Amino acid sequence: MGAWWAPQTIATQSSKRVSMDQVMISDLHRHVGETVTIRGWLHGRRSSGKIQFIQVRDGSGIVQGVLMKKTVDEALFKRCDALPQESSLSVKGTVRAEARAPGGHELSLTEIEIHQEADRDYPIAPKEHSIGFLMEHRHLWLRSRKPHATLRIRATIVKAVRDFFDSHGFLLIDAPIFTPAACEGTTTLFEVQYFDEKAYLTQSGQLYMEAAAMAHGRVYCFGPAFRAEKSKTRRHLTEFWMVEPEMAYGELEDVMQLAEGLLTFIVERVLESRREDLKVLERDLSKLEAVRPPFPRISYSDAVERIKVRRAELLRSPDEEQRKLAEGCLTEWGGDFGAPDETLLSGQYDRPVLVHRYPAAVKAFYMKRDPADERLALCVDVLAPEGYGEIIGGGQRADSLEFLESRIAEHGLPREAFQWYLDLRKYGSVPHSGFGLGIERTVAWICGAEHLRECIPFPRMLYKIYP
């Protein structure tokens, strides 16, 4: 066997042995009856006089090792009995199928090598903690079961996104992080000193993707986005990740189909490869299994009518929360949806709902108008089920130079900064469309997480940048 990083070892994955007799816990079922070594950390420990139960985690899972007083050195037995949580250690033992063990397997331990005895004051105890305390210890909280499961699912979602676009003729194009001016001119940006001039951290790669789509046809970018808005809710981060596909010759209908296909693919992939992690999170799988195409589609105007009807019903509800929700909803055509509207609307479906053709006035300047009704933009938002809100926003882009020029003037945006963007309409302009998918919101929805901050390893939020 070659070094653990040798290509064939990684490629086959038939056995994740990385050195000598080391085995990953997730692979134990392949080694029943064998003597193996696990290298990891002490997750938990219980002792009962002459027998000790030692839970070891190695990143791939958790396994319980059984240590009998008579089978090991007495000094070692005693030392283990006092070993603090999170101490690093290697254990050697025989793999045994054991019905009583959570993972189905157990180790009869024969040797233990302690690499470092952890301090005794590991702050995350096996008990309830407040979210503020856990966030302050995010660097350690990552080791706990739920954050561990959530970030594994996040990785699976990211991989699914890339696989989907890579296999549908989209080329990965990285958008810049430093930008010379606001992309949309609406949100507050983080300003940075860029040599002798001011620059901003990107809030979206979309405009750059429009340029790239004119070169490659179908493209997507995947990267961080930054918003300096003082949002303080469970649905906001100042730094979040977004995937943004853009299609030359794509129209609103194409965008809606693409969004539906992508979300279906992501949910399928997570269901087939991350069931164990979803179980750790106590996620209701039937809610995810319901996510099958076609997704319901509704126009903004129809949605407003539905909201008005539902609002009137809820205002008569005996439940105070329901009445409060209804009071927050909009009452007439023309306004953008707020959180209560989205909750009320998405609550009527068991899968993501596509809301299309919003009033142009509440959308970004680059949206193309609906030729059938000039008040409307050819755009679509996708609202996730179960109140997780908007996970996708997109639509068809304005392709007329004159139209864009007047919108930029109307919004008071600096024309020079957008000259390159206008060039795209001067040299071979075509209909084109795309959208942005918020990764953390998607992770939150699929994991059933309460807050976005659980869905990114080290969240950046209003006034919070530690650790």
Next chain:
RNA sequence: UCCCGGAUAGCUCAAUGGUGGAGCGAGCGGCUGUUAACCGCUAGGUUGUAGGUUCGAGUCCUACUCCGGGAGCCA
């Protein structure tokens, strides 16, 4: 930025204006099948900060700081 709630042991929380407690965690001891084990004992406190009211403040008042929830904005 606005609205609401909170800050007491390492953590999660009790305590009518009248001598600050419990569970978990930690330490010591016991227990051969524990699953956030169990049983006994021990240690652990400038009640967020600064003022004020009162014979007396964890408790009432004011300001500030920090934390949580929500709104707007958005992915």
